[in-house]
Amino acid sequence: MKKEIQISMKDVHKSFGSHHVLNGVDLDVYKGESVVIIGGSGTGKSVSLKCLLGLLTPDSGTIKMNTKNIGMLFQGAALFDSLTVWENVAFALLQNRLINRTEAKKLAIEKLAQVGLGKEVADVYPADLSGGMKKRVGLARAIATNPDVIFFDEPTTGLDPIMSDVINNLIVDTVKKLGATALTITHDMASARKIADRIAMLYQGKIIWIGSVAELDKTDNAFVRQFVAGSANGPIKMEVKAN
Amino acid sequence: MKLDLGFIDALGRMTLRFFKSAGELVIFTGQAIYHSLTPPFYPKEIGRMMVEIGFYSLPVVALTTLFSGMVIALQTYAGFSQFSAEGSVSLVVLVAVTRELAPVMAALMVAGRIGAAMAAEIGTMRVTEQIDALSTLNTNPMKYLIGPRVIAGVLMMPVLVLIGDIIGICGGYLVGVTKLEFNATTYLISTWNYLKPMDIISGMTKAAVFGFIITLLGCYNGFNSKGGAQGVGQATTNAVVSSSILVLIFNYILTEMFFKM
Ligand SMILES: Nc1ncnc2c1ncn2[C@@H]1O[C@H](COP(=O)(O)OP(=O)(O)OP(=O)(O)O)[C@@H](O)[C@H]1O
Ligand SMILES: [Mg+2]
Numbered sequence: 001m002k003k004e005i006q007i008s009m010k011d012v013h014k015s016f017g018s019h020h021v022l023n024g025v026d027l028d029v030y031k032g033e034s035v036v037i038i039g040g041s042g043t044g045k046s047v048s049l050k051c052l053l054g055l056l057t058p059d060s061g062t063i064k065m066n067t068k069n070i071g072m073l074f075q076g077a078a079l080f081d082s083l084t085v086w087e088n089v090a091f092a093l094l095q096n097r098l099i100n101r102t103e104a105k106k107l108a109i110e111k112l113a114q115v116g117l118g119k120e121v122a123d124v125y126p127a128d129l130s131g132g133m134k135k136r137v138g139l140a141r142a143i144a145t146n147p148d149v150i151f152f153d154e155p156t157t158g159l160d161p162i163m164s165d166v167i168n169n170l171i172v173d174t175v176k177k178l179g180a181t182a183l184t185i186t187h188d189m190a191s192a193r194k195i196a197d198r199i200a201m202l203y204q205g206k207i208i209w210i211g212s213v214a215e216l217d218k219t220d221n222a223f224v225r226q227f228v229a230g231s232a233n234g235p236i237k238m239e240v241k242a243n
Numbered sequence: 244m245k246l247d248l249g250f251i252d253a254l255g256r257m258t259l260r261f262f263k264s265a266g267e268l269v270i271f272t273g274q275a276i277y278h279s280l281t282p283p284f285y286p287k288e289i290g291r292m293m294v295e296i297g298f299y300s301l302p303v304v305a306l307t308t309l310f311s312g313m314v315i316a317l318q319t320y321a322g323f324s325q326f327s328a329e330g331s332v333s334l335v336v337l338v339a340v341t342r343e344l345a346p347v348m349a350a351l352m353v354a355g356r357i358g359a360a361m362a363a364e365i366g367t368m369r370v371t372e373q374i375d376a377l378s379t380l381n382t383n384p385m386k387y388l389i390g391p392r393v394i395a396g397v398l399m400m401p402v403l404v405l406i407g408d409i410i411g412i413c414g415g416y417l418v419g420v421t422k423l424e425f426n427a428t429t430y431l432i433s434t435w436n437y438l439k440p441m442d443i444i445s446g447m448t449k450a451a452v453f454g455f456i457i458t459l460l461g462c463y464n465g466f467n468s469k470g471g472a473q474g475v476g477q478a479t480t481n482a483v484v485s486s487s488i489l490v491l492i493f494n495y496i497l498t499e500m501f502f503k504m
Contacts, residue, residue: 055375070379078376082364092380095283095387141380 003030012061023205039202071147077138079126086122111140292395308407312414336415341442345407350453358461362482365465366475400454401447445501460486
Protein backbone atom coordinates (compact mmCIF):
# COMPACT_ATOMS: atom_id res chain seq x y z
CA MET A 1 0.00 0.00 0.00
CA LYS A 2 1.31 3.36 -0.97
CA LYS A 3 1.38 5.88 1.86
CA GLU A 4 -0.53 9.08 1.28
CA ILE A 5 1.44 12.29 1.62
CA GLN A 6 -0.22 14.79 3.98
CA ILE A 7 2.38 17.55 4.14
CA SER A 8 4.99 18.29 1.54
CA MET A 9 7.73 20.92 1.31
CA LYS A 10 9.84 21.09 -1.82
CA ASP A 11 12.95 23.22 -2.12
CA VAL A 12 11.58 25.90 0.21
CA HIS A 13 13.71 29.03 0.56
CA LYS A 14 13.10 31.87 2.99
CA SER A 15 15.29 34.88 3.78
CA PHE A 16 14.85 37.88 6.03
CA GLY A 17 16.80 40.61 4.30
CA SER A 18 20.27 39.20 3.72
CA HIS A 19 19.75 36.52 6.35
CA HIS A 20 19.08 33.22 4.54
CA VAL A 21 17.16 31.07 7.00
CA LEU A 22 15.78 28.25 4.83
CA ASN A 23 17.97 27.11 1.93
CA GLY A 24 15.90 24.48 0.19
CA VAL A 25 13.95 22.47 2.74
CA ASP A 26 12.56 19.17 1.41
CA LEU A 27 10.22 17.24 3.65
CA ASP A 28 7.34 14.81 3.11
CA VAL A 29 5.13 13.75 5.98
CA TYR A 30 2.73 10.85 5.47
CA LYS A 31 -0.82 10.69 6.71
CA GLY A 32 -1.04 9.46 10.31
CA GLU A 33 2.69 9.81 10.83
CA SER A 34 4.50 11.67 13.59
CA VAL A 35 7.62 13.48 12.44
CA VAL A 36 9.94 15.35 14.78
CA ILE A 37 12.25 18.12 13.61
CA ILE A 38 15.40 18.62 15.61
CA GLY A 39 18.09 21.21 15.09
CA GLY A 40 20.04 23.96 16.78
CA SER A 41 18.47 27.10 18.11
CA GLY A 42 17.86 29.68 15.38
CA THR A 43 18.19 27.23 12.47
CA GLY A 44 14.69 28.02 11.19
CA LYS A 45 12.50 25.33 12.71
CA SER A 46 9.77 27.75 13.75
CA VAL A 47 10.10 29.57 10.42
CA SER A 48 9.48 26.26 8.60
CA LEU A 49 6.26 25.70 10.53
CA LYS A 50 5.11 29.25 9.83
CA CYS A 51 5.71 28.71 6.12
CA LEU A 52 3.60 25.54 6.30
CA LEU A 53 0.83 27.45 8.08
CA GLY A 54 0.90 30.23 5.51
CA LEU A 55 1.89 32.81 8.13
CA LEU A 56 5.11 33.45 6.22
CA THR A 57 5.38 33.33 2.45
CA PRO A 58 8.42 31.42 1.24
CA ASP A 59 10.65 33.17 -1.30
CA SER A 60 10.57 30.10 -3.52
CA GLY A 61 9.63 26.44 -3.42
CA THR A 62 6.30 24.66 -3.08
CA ILE A 63 4.26 23.71 -0.06
CA LYS A 64 1.33 21.32 -0.13
CA MET A 65 -1.03 20.38 2.63
CA ASN A 66 -3.96 18.05 2.06
CA THR A 67 -6.26 19.50 4.69
CA LYS A 68 -7.50 22.78 6.07
CA ASN A 69 -8.24 21.45 9.56
CA ILE A 70 -4.97 22.29 11.30
CA GLY A 71 -3.96 22.78 14.92
CA MET A 72 -0.91 24.71 16.04
CA LEU A 73 0.89 25.03 19.34
CA PHE A 74 3.06 28.15 19.23
CA GLN A 75 6.47 28.21 20.87
CA GLY A 76 5.31 31.00 23.19
CA ALA A 77 1.78 29.54 23.55
CA ALA A 78 0.24 32.74 22.05
CA LEU A 79 -2.85 32.62 24.24
CA PHE A 80 -5.37 35.47 23.85
CA ASP A 81 -4.99 37.46 27.03
CA SER A 82 -8.36 39.16 26.81
CA LEU A 83 -10.10 35.77 27.04
CA THR A 84 -10.29 33.23 29.85
CA VAL A 85 -8.51 29.89 29.62
CA TRP A 86 -11.59 27.95 28.57
CA GLU A 87 -12.55 30.58 25.97
CA ASN A 88 -9.04 30.23 24.56
CA VAL A 89 -9.34 26.47 24.32
CA ALA A 90 -12.79 26.61 22.73
CA PHE A 91 -11.99 29.65 20.54
CA ALA A 92 -12.31 28.03 17.12
CA LEU A 93 -15.50 26.21 18.12
CA LEU A 94 -17.10 29.37 19.50
CA GLN A 95 -16.10 31.61 16.61
CA ASN A 96 -17.39 29.24 14.00
CA ARG A 97 -20.56 28.77 16.06
CA LEU A 98 -20.19 25.02 15.98
CA ILE A 99 -21.55 24.62 19.52
CA ASN A 100 -23.11 26.79 22.23
CA ARG A 101 -21.16 28.23 25.15
CA THR A 102 -22.21 25.66 27.75
CA GLU A 103 -21.17 22.78 25.56
CA ALA A 104 -18.01 24.58 24.52
CA LYS A 105 -17.00 25.07 28.14
CA LYS A 106 -17.62 21.40 28.92
CA LEU A 107 -15.48 20.39 25.98
CA ALA A 108 -12.75 22.87 26.93
CA ILE A 109 -12.61 21.44 30.46
CA GLU A 110 -12.30 17.95 28.97
CA LYS A 111 -9.40 19.06 26.79
CA LEU A 112 -7.77 20.80 29.75
CA ALA A 113 -7.99 17.58 31.75
CA GLN A 114 -6.13 15.80 28.94
CA VAL A 115 -3.18 18.15 29.40
CA GLY A 116 -3.25 17.73 33.18
CA LEU A 117 -5.09 20.93 34.10
CA GLY A 118 -8.05 20.96 36.51
CA LYS A 119 -11.30 22.83 35.91
CA GLU A 120 -10.28 25.50 38.45
CA VAL A 121 -8.07 27.08 35.74
CA ALA A 122 -10.94 27.29 33.24
CA ASP A 123 -12.09 30.74 34.36
CA VAL A 124 -8.63 32.16 34.98
CA TYR A 125 -6.95 34.59 32.55
CA PRO A 126 -3.72 33.43 30.85
CA ALA A 127 -1.68 36.17 32.57
CA ASP A 128 -2.22 34.36 35.88
CA LEU A 129 -0.74 31.05 34.70
CA SER A 130 2.82 29.75 34.93
CA GLY A 131 4.84 29.29 31.74
CA GLY A 132 4.34 25.53 31.68
CA MET A 133 0.62 25.88 32.31
CA LYS A 134 0.29 28.36 29.41
CA LYS A 135 2.05 25.88 27.17
CA ARG A 136 -0.43 23.17 28.13
CA VAL A 137 -3.42 25.47 27.55
CA GLY A 138 -1.96 26.19 24.12
CA LEU A 139 -1.74 22.47 23.53
CA ALA A 140 -5.36 21.99 24.60
CA ARG A 141 -6.39 24.75 22.18
CA ALA A 142 -4.42 23.14 19.35
CA ILE A 143 -6.19 19.79 19.72
CA ALA A 144 -9.66 21.17 20.56
CA THR A 145 -11.05 20.88 17.04
CA ASN A 146 -9.63 17.36 16.51
CA PRO A 147 -7.49 18.56 13.62
CA ASP A 148 -6.12 16.34 10.85
CA VAL A 149 -2.69 17.93 11.09
CA ILE A 150 -1.13 19.26 14.27
CA PHE A 151 2.04 21.29 14.60
CA PHE A 152 3.75 21.40 17.97
CA ASP A 153 6.50 23.97 18.48
CA GLU A 154 8.47 22.69 21.48
CA PRO A 155 5.56 21.14 23.39
CA THR A 156 7.60 20.01 26.40
CA THR A 157 9.87 23.02 26.87
CA GLY A 158 9.41 24.43 30.36
CA LEU A 159 7.64 21.37 31.72
CA ASP A 160 8.88 19.07 34.48
CA PRO A 161 9.96 15.57 33.38
CA ILE A 162 6.77 13.89 34.55
CA MET A 163 4.47 16.40 32.86
CA SER A 164 6.65 16.13 29.75
CA ASP A 165 5.90 12.45 29.65
CA VAL A 166 2.18 13.09 30.08
CA ILE A 167 2.34 15.43 27.07
CA ASN A 168 4.38 12.91 25.07
CA ASN A 169 1.70 10.32 25.72
CA LEU A 170 -0.97 12.80 24.73
CA ILE A 171 0.76 13.48 21.41
CA VAL A 172 1.19 9.77 20.75
CA ASP A 173 -2.49 9.19 21.59
CA THR A 174 -3.67 12.05 19.42
CA VAL A 175 -1.79 10.64 16.47
CA LYS A 176 -2.70 7.01 17.06
CA LYS A 177 -6.32 7.40 18.19
CA LEU A 178 -7.47 10.26 16.02
CA GLY A 179 -5.29 9.30 13.10
CA ALA A 180 -3.88 12.81 13.01
CA THR A 181 -0.60 13.74 11.38
CA ALA A 182 1.85 15.46 13.70
CA LEU A 183 4.90 17.59 13.03
CA THR A 184 6.75 18.43 16.22
CA ILE A 185 9.75 20.63 16.91
CA THR A 186 11.72 19.75 19.99
CA HIS A 187 15.11 19.97 21.65
CA ASP A 188 14.10 17.27 24.08
CA MET A 189 15.64 14.03 22.73
CA ALA A 190 13.73 11.84 25.21
CA SER A 191 10.51 13.33 23.92
CA ALA A 192 11.63 12.95 20.30
CA ARG A 193 12.38 9.26 20.79
CA LYS A 194 9.02 8.68 22.37
CA ILE A 195 6.75 10.46 19.89
CA ALA A 196 8.57 10.21 16.57
CA ASP A 197 7.98 7.76 13.77
CA ARG A 198 10.71 9.62 11.96
CA ILE A 199 13.16 12.29 13.03
CA ALA A 200 14.46 15.00 10.69
CA MET A 201 17.42 17.21 11.40
CA LEU A 202 17.51 20.79 10.16
CA TYR A 203 20.95 22.32 9.76
CA GLN A 204 21.96 25.44 7.85
CA GLY A 205 18.55 25.78 6.25
CA LYS A 206 18.30 22.20 4.94
CA ILE A 207 17.05 18.85 6.16
CA ILE A 208 20.38 17.05 6.34
CA TRP A 209 19.13 13.76 7.73
CA ILE A 210 15.83 11.95 8.16
CA GLY A 211 15.16 8.49 9.57
CA SER A 212 13.52 6.39 12.25
CA VAL A 213 14.52 6.38 15.91
CA ALA A 214 16.35 3.07 15.42
CA GLU A 215 18.29 4.55 12.51
CA LEU A 216 19.11 7.60 14.61
CA ASP A 217 21.25 5.53 16.97
CA LYS A 218 23.08 3.78 14.15
CA THR A 219 23.72 6.71 11.84
CA ASP A 220 27.27 7.72 11.08
CA ASN A 221 26.21 11.27 10.18
CA ALA A 222 28.56 13.28 12.37
CA PHE A 223 26.16 16.23 12.68
CA VAL A 224 23.31 14.07 13.92
CA ARG A 225 25.59 12.14 16.28
CA GLN A 226 26.87 15.34 17.81
CA PHE A 227 23.38 16.75 18.23
CA VAL A 228 22.00 13.56 19.79
CA ALA A 229 24.97 13.26 22.13
CA GLY A 230 24.63 16.92 23.03
CA SER A 231 28.34 17.49 22.69
CA ALA A 232 30.08 20.81 22.16
CA ASN A 233 32.78 19.02 20.14
CA GLY A 234 32.00 18.07 16.57
CA PRO A 235 31.33 19.55 13.14
CA ILE A 236 28.55 21.89 14.41
CA LYS A 237 30.20 24.99 15.78
CA MET A 238 28.17 27.26 18.02
CA GLU A 239 29.12 30.87 17.61
CA VAL A 240 30.16 31.77 21.14
CA LYS A 241 33.54 33.21 20.36
CA ALA A 242 33.73 36.87 21.20
CA ASN A 243 35.51 38.36 18.22
CA MET B 244 31.40 65.79 -3.87
CA LYS B 245 30.96 62.49 -2.08
CA LEU B 246 29.05 64.29 0.65
CA ASP B 247 26.44 65.58 -1.84
CA LEU B 248 25.77 62.10 -3.15
CA GLY B 249 25.25 60.80 0.38
CA PHE B 250 22.70 63.53 0.97
CA ILE B 251 20.80 62.74 -2.22
CA ASP B 252 20.94 59.07 -1.35
CA ALA B 253 19.39 59.71 2.06
CA LEU B 254 16.75 61.98 0.57
CA GLY B 255 15.82 59.37 -2.01
CA ARG B 256 15.61 56.69 0.65
CA MET B 257 13.38 58.87 2.80
CA THR B 258 11.09 59.69 -0.10
CA LEU B 259 10.80 56.02 -1.02
CA ARG B 260 10.04 55.09 2.58
CA PHE B 261 7.39 57.79 2.78
CA PHE B 262 5.58 56.61 -0.35
CA LYS B 263 5.91 52.99 0.72
CA SER B 264 4.24 53.60 4.07
CA ALA B 265 1.64 55.88 2.52
CA GLY B 266 0.82 53.13 0.02
CA GLU B 267 0.64 50.54 2.76
CA LEU B 268 -1.72 52.72 4.75
CA VAL B 269 -3.99 53.18 1.72
CA ILE B 270 -4.11 49.41 1.14
CA PHE B 271 -4.74 48.83 4.84
CA THR B 272 -7.58 51.37 4.76
CA GLY B 273 -9.21 49.57 1.86
CA GLN B 274 -8.90 46.23 3.62
CA ALA B 275 -10.24 47.67 6.87
CA ILE B 276 -13.33 49.05 5.11
CA TYR B 277 -13.89 45.79 3.26
CA HIS B 278 -13.54 43.63 6.36
CA SER B 279 -15.71 45.95 8.45
CA LEU B 280 -18.59 45.66 5.99
CA THR B 281 -18.51 41.94 5.18
CA PRO B 282 -19.51 39.05 7.47
CA PRO B 283 -18.75 37.40 9.79
CA PHE B 284 -19.35 40.18 12.29
CA TYR B 285 -18.38 39.81 15.91
CA PRO B 286 -21.20 41.43 17.93
CA LYS B 287 -19.54 40.67 21.26
CA GLU B 288 -16.31 42.38 20.21
CA ILE B 289 -18.23 45.31 18.70
CA GLY B 290 -20.14 45.70 21.97
CA ARG B 291 -16.96 45.56 24.04
CA MET B 292 -15.37 48.25 21.87
CA MET B 293 -18.49 50.44 21.90
CA VAL B 294 -18.44 50.44 25.70
CA GLU B 295 -14.72 51.15 25.69
CA ILE B 296 -15.01 54.08 23.28
CA GLY B 297 -18.43 55.48 24.14
CA PHE B 298 -18.86 54.91 27.83
CA TYR B 299 -15.37 55.15 29.27
CA SER B 300 -14.49 58.24 27.23
CA LEU B 301 -17.52 60.14 28.54
CA PRO B 302 -15.83 61.76 31.56
CA VAL B 303 -12.89 63.22 29.59
CA VAL B 304 -15.09 64.35 26.72
CA ALA B 305 -17.58 65.91 29.16
CA LEU B 306 -14.86 67.80 31.01
CA THR B 307 -13.09 69.11 27.93
CA THR B 308 -16.28 70.23 26.16
CA LEU B 309 -17.65 71.81 29.36
CA PHE B 310 -14.61 74.01 29.81
CA SER B 311 -14.39 74.77 26.09
CA GLY B 312 -17.99 76.03 26.13
CA MET B 313 -17.27 78.10 29.22
CA VAL B 314 -14.16 79.71 27.84
CA ILE B 315 -15.83 80.51 24.52
CA ALA B 316 -18.61 82.36 26.34
CA LEU B 317 -16.07 84.47 28.23
CA GLN B 318 -13.91 85.27 25.20
CA THR B 319 -16.83 86.09 22.91
CA TYR B 320 -18.24 88.40 25.51
CA ALA B 321 -14.89 90.15 25.88
CA GLY B 322 -14.71 90.74 22.13
CA PHE B 323 -18.37 91.34 21.25
CA SER B 324 -19.19 93.72 24.10
CA GLN B 325 -16.91 96.26 22.39
CA PHE B 326 -19.46 96.38 19.56
CA SER B 327 -22.45 96.05 21.86
CA ALA B 328 -23.09 92.65 20.33
CA GLU B 329 -23.27 90.73 23.61
CA GLY B 330 -26.53 89.20 22.44
CA SER B 331 -24.58 87.02 20.01
CA VAL B 332 -22.69 85.16 22.74
CA SER B 333 -25.19 82.31 22.77
CA LEU B 334 -24.96 82.01 18.98
CA VAL B 335 -21.16 81.88 18.98
CA VAL B 336 -21.12 79.32 21.78
CA LEU B 337 -23.62 77.22 19.87
CA VAL B 338 -21.79 77.31 16.55
CA ALA B 339 -18.29 76.96 18.01
CA VAL B 340 -19.19 74.04 20.23
CA THR B 341 -21.30 72.02 17.81
CA ARG B 342 -19.27 72.61 14.67
CA GLU B 343 -15.72 72.72 16.02
CA LEU B 344 -14.98 72.28 19.67
CA ALA B 345 -16.98 69.22 20.58
CA PRO B 346 -15.85 67.11 17.58
CA VAL B 347 -12.21 68.18 17.71
CA MET B 348 -11.84 68.03 21.49
CA ALA B 349 -13.59 64.68 21.69
CA ALA B 350 -11.47 63.32 18.84
CA LEU B 351 -8.19 64.41 20.41
CA MET B 352 -9.20 62.93 23.76
CA VAL B 353 -10.33 59.68 22.18
CA ALA B 354 -7.14 59.54 20.11
CA GLY B 355 -5.13 59.70 23.32
CA ARG B 356 -7.24 57.16 25.15
CA ILE B 357 -8.49 54.73 22.54
CA GLY B 358 -5.99 55.07 19.69
CA ALA B 359 -3.16 54.40 22.12
CA ALA B 360 -4.92 51.50 23.81
CA MET B 361 -5.75 49.86 20.47
CA ALA B 362 -2.22 50.18 19.16
CA ALA B 363 -0.84 48.75 22.39
CA GLU B 364 -3.29 45.85 22.55
CA ILE B 365 -2.98 44.84 18.90
CA GLY B 366 0.78 45.48 18.93
CA THR B 367 1.20 43.15 21.89
CA MET B 368 -0.91 40.56 20.10
CA ARG B 369 1.37 40.89 17.08
CA VAL B 370 4.66 40.46 18.94
CA THR B 371 3.36 37.58 21.07
CA GLU B 372 2.08 35.78 17.94
CA GLN B 373 -1.56 36.01 19.01
CA ILE B 374 -2.44 37.41 15.58
CA ASP B 375 -0.78 34.39 13.96
CA ALA B 376 -2.71 32.18 16.37
CA LEU B 377 -5.99 33.74 15.22
CA SER B 378 -5.35 32.67 11.63
CA THR B 379 -4.57 29.11 12.72
CA LEU B 380 -7.95 29.05 14.49
CA ASN B 381 -9.86 29.79 11.28
CA THR B 382 -10.42 33.42 12.22
CA ASN B 383 -9.42 36.29 9.95
CA PRO B 384 -7.45 38.72 12.15
CA MET B 385 -8.53 41.71 10.05
CA LYS B 386 -12.19 40.82 10.55
CA TYR B 387 -11.88 39.89 14.20
CA LEU B 388 -9.62 42.69 15.41
CA ILE B 389 -10.08 45.60 13.04
CA GLY B 390 -13.71 45.33 11.92
CA PRO B 391 -15.21 45.67 15.43
CA ARG B 392 -12.93 48.54 16.38
CA VAL B 393 -13.60 50.58 13.26
CA ILE B 394 -17.35 49.94 13.44
CA ALA B 395 -17.45 50.91 17.12
CA GLY B 396 -15.39 54.06 16.45
CA VAL B 397 -17.59 55.25 13.61
CA LEU B 398 -20.78 54.60 15.58
CA MET B 399 -19.76 55.89 18.99
CA MET B 400 -17.87 59.08 18.16
CA PRO B 401 -21.02 60.90 16.92
CA VAL B 402 -22.84 59.88 20.11
CA LEU B 403 -19.97 61.20 22.23
CA VAL B 404 -20.01 64.45 20.27
CA LEU B 405 -23.75 64.86 20.63
CA ILE B 406 -23.34 64.57 24.40
CA GLY B 407 -20.36 66.92 24.20
CA ASP B 408 -22.54 69.44 22.30
CA ILE B 409 -25.09 69.49 25.09
CA ILE B 410 -22.48 69.78 27.84
CA GLY B 411 -20.51 72.47 25.98
CA ILE B 412 -23.62 74.57 25.44
CA CYS B 413 -24.48 74.13 29.11
CA GLY B 414 -20.96 75.35 29.95
CA GLY B 415 -21.56 78.52 27.92
CA TYR B 416 -24.95 78.94 29.55
CA LEU B 417 -23.46 78.60 33.06
CA VAL B 418 -20.85 81.27 32.42
CA GLY B 419 -23.38 83.48 30.61
CA VAL B 420 -25.86 83.37 33.46
CA THR B 421 -23.54 83.42 36.48
CA LYS B 422 -20.60 85.53 35.32
CA LEU B 423 -21.91 87.66 32.48
CA GLU B 424 -25.33 88.27 34.03
CA PHE B 425 -27.45 87.25 31.07
CA ASN B 426 -31.08 86.52 31.78
CA ALA B 427 -31.37 82.72 31.97
CA THR B 428 -34.59 82.48 29.98
CA THR B 429 -33.48 84.89 27.28
CA TYR B 430 -30.19 83.03 26.86
CA LEU B 431 -31.96 79.69 26.52
CA ILE B 432 -34.55 81.02 24.09
CA SER B 433 -31.95 82.67 21.88
CA THR B 434 -29.87 79.47 21.89
CA TRP B 435 -32.95 77.55 20.83
CA ASN B 436 -33.78 80.04 18.10
CA TYR B 437 -30.27 80.02 16.68
CA LEU B 438 -30.10 76.23 16.70
CA LYS B 439 -29.83 74.80 13.17
CA PRO B 440 -29.89 71.06 12.49
CA MET B 441 -26.96 71.53 10.12
CA ASP B 442 -24.69 72.61 12.99
CA ILE B 443 -25.33 69.39 14.86
CA ILE B 444 -25.23 67.22 11.76
CA SER B 445 -21.95 68.63 10.48
CA GLY B 446 -20.34 68.11 13.89
CA MET B 447 -21.55 64.55 14.09
CA THR B 448 -20.42 63.80 10.54
CA LYS B 449 -16.97 65.05 11.44
CA ALA B 450 -17.09 62.85 14.52
CA ALA B 451 -17.81 59.73 12.47
CA VAL B 452 -14.86 60.50 10.18
CA PHE B 453 -12.60 61.15 13.18
CA GLY B 454 -13.75 57.90 14.78
CA PHE B 455 -12.70 56.09 11.61
CA ILE B 456 -9.31 57.82 11.50
CA ILE B 457 -8.51 57.14 15.16
CA THR B 458 -9.45 53.47 15.19
CA LEU B 459 -7.88 52.85 11.77
CA LEU B 460 -4.51 54.30 12.80
CA GLY B 461 -4.61 52.58 16.18
CA CYS B 462 -5.15 49.26 14.41
CA TYR B 463 -2.67 49.99 11.62
CA ASN B 464 0.17 50.87 13.95
CA GLY B 465 -0.56 47.94 16.24
CA PHE B 466 -0.84 45.50 13.36
CA ASN B 467 2.51 46.54 11.92
CA SER B 468 4.46 46.77 15.14
CA LYS B 469 7.52 44.62 15.53
CA GLY B 470 10.38 44.07 17.92
CA GLY B 471 8.95 43.45 21.36
CA ALA B 472 7.95 45.94 24.04
CA GLN B 473 9.89 48.80 22.46
CA GLY B 474 8.14 48.31 19.14
CA VAL B 475 4.76 48.33 20.84
CA GLY B 476 5.64 51.58 22.62
CA GLN B 477 6.67 53.09 19.30
CA ALA B 478 3.41 51.93 17.70
CA THR B 479 1.41 53.56 20.48
CA THR B 480 3.16 56.89 20.10
CA ASN B 481 2.80 56.80 16.31
CA ALA B 482 -0.89 56.00 16.58
CA VAL B 483 -1.63 58.99 18.82
CA VAL B 484 0.54 61.49 16.96
CA SER B 485 -0.53 60.50 13.45
CA SER B 486 -4.23 60.28 14.26
CA SER B 487 -4.19 63.66 16.06
CA ILE B 488 -2.55 65.31 13.07
CA LEU B 489 -4.91 63.65 10.59
CA VAL B 490 -7.91 64.65 12.71
CA LEU B 491 -6.88 68.31 12.50
CA ILE B 492 -6.20 68.11 8.76
CA PHE B 493 -9.50 66.41 8.04
CA ASN B 494 -11.24 68.87 10.33
CA TYR B 495 -10.21 71.65 7.98
CA ILE B 496 -11.17 69.70 4.85
CA LEU B 497 -14.58 68.81 6.26
CA THR B 498 -15.18 72.34 7.53
CA GLU B 499 -14.56 73.65 4.05
CA MET B 500 -17.02 71.13 2.65
CA PHE B 501 -19.65 72.14 5.19
CA PHE B 502 -18.82 75.85 4.99
CA LYS B 503 -21.64 76.85 2.69
CA MET B 504 -24.24 74.67 4.32
N1 LIG C 1 9.86 37.68 11.33
C1 LIG C 1 11.21 37.57 11.29
N2 LIG C 1 11.94 38.60 10.84
C2 LIG C 1 13.29 38.51 10.76
N3 LIG C 1 14.00 37.44 11.13
C3 LIG C 1 13.32 36.38 11.59
C4 LIG C 1 11.89 36.38 11.70
N4 LIG C 1 11.49 35.20 12.19
C5 LIG C 1 12.63 34.48 12.38
N5 LIG C 1 13.73 35.17 12.02
C6 LIG C 1 15.11 34.68 12.06
O1 LIG C 1 15.15 33.40 11.49
C7 LIG C 1 16.02 32.56 12.20
C8 LIG C 1 15.34 31.27 12.55
O2 LIG C 1 14.32 31.53 13.51
P1 LIG C 1 13.42 30.38 14.12
O3 LIG C 1 12.47 31.03 15.06
O4 LIG C 1 12.86 29.56 13.05
O5 LIG C 1 14.47 29.53 14.95
P2 LIG C 1 14.23 28.12 15.64
O6 LIG C 1 14.93 27.10 14.83
O7 LIG C 1 12.79 27.92 15.88
O8 LIG C 1 15.01 28.33 17.01
P3 LIG C 1 14.58 27.93 18.49
O9 LIG C 1 14.92 26.51 18.64
O10 LIG C 1 15.47 28.78 19.34
O11 LIG C 1 13.14 28.23 18.64
C9 LIG C 1 16.51 33.34 13.40
O12 LIG C 1 17.83 33.76 13.15
C10 LIG C 1 15.60 34.53 13.47
O13 LIG C 1 16.32 35.65 13.88
MG1 LIG D 1 11.54 28.11 17.43
